[in-house]
Amino acid sequence: MTTLSTGSVRTPIPVNTVDRVAFRDMCKAFAEKEIGTRWKEADAEKRFPRAFYVAAASAGLIGITASEDIGGAGLGSYEEAIAMEEMSRVNPNLAVSVLVQNVAGSILHEHGNAEHREIARRNIAGDCLVAITITEPEAGNDIQNVRTRATRDGDEWVLDGMKSFITLGGDADVLVTLAQTDPAQGRNGMRFFAVDRRSPGIEVSQIDTYVNRPAPTFRVTFNQVRVPESRRLDAGFAAIMAGFNRERIMVAARWLGHMQTALEWARDYAGTRRQFGRPIGANQSIAFSLAQCHVDVEAARQLTYHAAARWDSGVPLRDVILDVSAAKLHSTQAVVRVTQAALHVGGGWGLTTELPVMRWALDALVAPVTVGSVEIQLRAIAREMGLPVE
Ligand SMILES: Cc1cc2nc3c(=O)[nH]c(=O)nc-3n(C[C@H](O)[C@H](O)[C@H](O)COP(=O)(O)OP(=O)(O)OC[C@H]3O[C@@H](n4cnc5c(N)ncnc54)[C@H](O)[C@@H]3O)c2cc1C
Structure with a gap:
């Protein structure tokens, strides 16, 4: 398991033997079955479907980095990112409920006493929903x-x-x-x-x-x-900062999944929607806009999984902040660009409830705001570059 320290030293996780392709396939199938059927109703009602949490726990997606003695999967940040990306491809908001469990849960099982670890065990088992x-x-x-x-x-x-x-x-x-x-x-x-x-x-x-x-x-x-x-946990500000950095990798993966869905939709729509006797995607302005989005998506993928791999390698926290903030910054800005581009491709129909793209563009607006805003990531990157920023 990944051990978060309260200082700058971190302990490497054991050698990871999970088959990541099989793990991704499992997450994809889970997301299609358990999120695909639920998110629209939950969105309309603005209400969390607790059955989704229970299903995520049954699939082993709660407590991904927790140790096996409390029911965790004993995996790393890389697998957390895979799970987050695949769930967010279907809906980033039910996905975030799993992110919250894995962040709050890890504070309990990494810094807590036996009583806290028992709460974490129940959380992983699907019996105790937690909030940060x-x-x-x-x-x-x-x-x-x-x-x-x-x-x-x-x-x-x-x-x-x-x-x-x-x-x-x-x-x-x-x-x-x-x-x-x-x-x-x-x-x-x-x-x-x-x-x-x-x-x-x-x-x-x-x-x-x-x-x-x-x-x-x-x-x-x-x-x-x-x-x-x-x-009371023996965890304070330093634990928050370590936890935030791991969370930021999951956040980057969340918006990576979301922007891929928007881009795939926009590509297909641009290929089939015809105006002036040809697909709108035959116009360079549309095609180049989506080509630019492709680069945004691929950059987000590289930065996110690079940060996750660095995290799992166990290097000291201070040595991974630059990778994490770069991934978080890029992904949370790129998802706004990509969903706005997709919305534009949708034209007037994009602004109706008959197409999904307005919902996606709205959802993306939270990305640059939470878990350390764009400005906070830029400040962290500037500091790591050695600039004398406050
Ligand atoms: C949908 C949603 C879910 C959330 N879930 C949780 C949760 O589960 N648990 C939890 O504890 N919190 C949660 N949050 C809180 C979230 O992390 C905060 O909203 C976030 O930290 C921003 O805080 P704020 O709104 O007070 O903005 P502020 O901190 O007031 O920021 C306002 C603006 O000022 C900028 N700014 C602030 N400081 C600086 C600076 N030093 N330099 C330059 N610019 C700066 C910011 O970038 C931003 O643009 C959630 C928020 C949202 C919207």
Whole structure:
């Protein structure tokens, strides 16, 4: 399994013996069967179908990097990327629910005690949906500004604060929640807590977004929520940064899958839609636009799997940040370009619900925003280049 450190040193995963072609085929078949039938209804209802989580767990797609003793697959970031790409080819938003499980779950099984690992085991078994609960109204990209306060009271902690944009926050059984335990220490005074979502004092309300509708986001309010000390994780800011970097590889793979679907659709539409007595794809302006998209897709593929392979090699975190940020940056910008190009190829019909392309273009708009925006990735890349950027 991949071991995330809380510093800059990481441990290599064992030699990976999985047949990646067979693994990709399995993920593709799973996505076609379990996402293909569900996502449209979930999108229209803006409601997460829990049966999908159970199906993903049965297929072994929850806990891909977790160790086998808690039911994980013991694989690496490369396989997480394959799974994310194949699921996102069908729908990036049910795919993101699996991404959330693998990110929040890994905090539990990599940094937790026996109680946390038991939650992770149930999560992997399809019995405990989890959510990653970090962002706040005043702490978006600036995570160091998290204000949710955890105050020690005997064997318990009392949590007060508000979180925003929590994917599956209203569906989850456990919220893996970041809070300030020692404000005097700034970012080093933060810790995660595994909080039962049904604890007294927790209120959730759905945020109505144009994106991610099958895996909706929620405001979560903590009002004097009591959490046992045994639910506090020995993981804080450094664990977040390590986790974010692995997540960014999955995010790059997510949008790689999505842009491929849009491009394949646009190519086929341009080949069959006729105007002025010929396919619209016979016009150089259309053909060259899609050729440019092809390069965007292939660059995203190379950058994403390069970053995943580097991650799995176990090099120190600081040595992989440049690869990860480059993959995340390119993929999240390229998916907007490709889906906009596909939308343009669709003409007026592209703007109707009779074609899927407007939905795809809308969904892509979240890509440059989350898990460290475009500007945050550019800053990371500039720093790694040795530039004196703040
Ligand atoms: C659909 C969706 C799902 C999400 N799911 C989750 C989840 O499950 N759990 C969770 O914890 N969070 C989640 N988030 C939160 C997400 O990660 C944040 O929205 C993101 O970090 C951006 O925060 P913000 O909206 O407050 O933007 P801000 O941080 O306010 O940024 C606004 C703009 O300012 C720019 N900016 C900010 N700082 C700088 C800087 N230093 N230099 C240059 N430009 C800068 C940004 O790039 C952006 O363009 C989700 C968000 C969305 C939209």
